[in-house]
Amino acid sequence: AQSVTQPDIHITVSEGASLELRCNYSYGATPYLFWYVQSPGQGLQLLLKYFSGDTLVQGIKGFEAEFKRSQSSFNLRKPSVHWSDAAEYFCAVGGPQFYFGTGTSLTVIP
């Protein structure tokens, strides 16, 4: 069955520190992988996506993610977090239909 797991419900980091948000997936076919960010009361904004090719993908706002097939993971990283990065982050896998993780809430402390 298709599923996405985001093990960390909530993460707190200091501004300027590095960030890694974890995502593990279960998918029967070649996965198409996405990371979205959601600010309170807003819709979802696409940060980056992986379809094929280079397993390290770059996204907007300085984010990157690495696809590791052997670990069924697609972790999101950022080398230096800004206060404006505080939001909810969702990992999704799928093709015609998406399966979302439960989200990771990021708090950034000054």
Place this chain on the structure above:
Amino acid sequence: GAVVSQHPSRVICKSGTSVKIECRSLDFQATTMFWYRQFPKKSLMLMATSNEGSKATYEQGVEKDKFLINHASLTLSTLTVTSAHPEDSSFYICSARLGNYEQYFGPGTRLTVT
């Protein structure tokens, strides 16, 4: 590019009334749109898949007679919550599919039923 709008952004209605939410793809055509519901501090729950010119496909447990979906054009899908009750209060998000695998999301509609 790939902008999706929703209207209204917020709506308050009385119990027993119906409310319509519009989802539009502004700069691309979408034969398929999706409707999600999001509970506080929860992930998105897919309610239905809306296909232009045909009936929507509803996920298990979603009442199709309560959540009416119409996808009359390649840029517009509507969700009508009929005979709304307080338990229908939620954040509703639509998305439009671009190509085979990408979805672009609207800003969401906060529905409050009093």
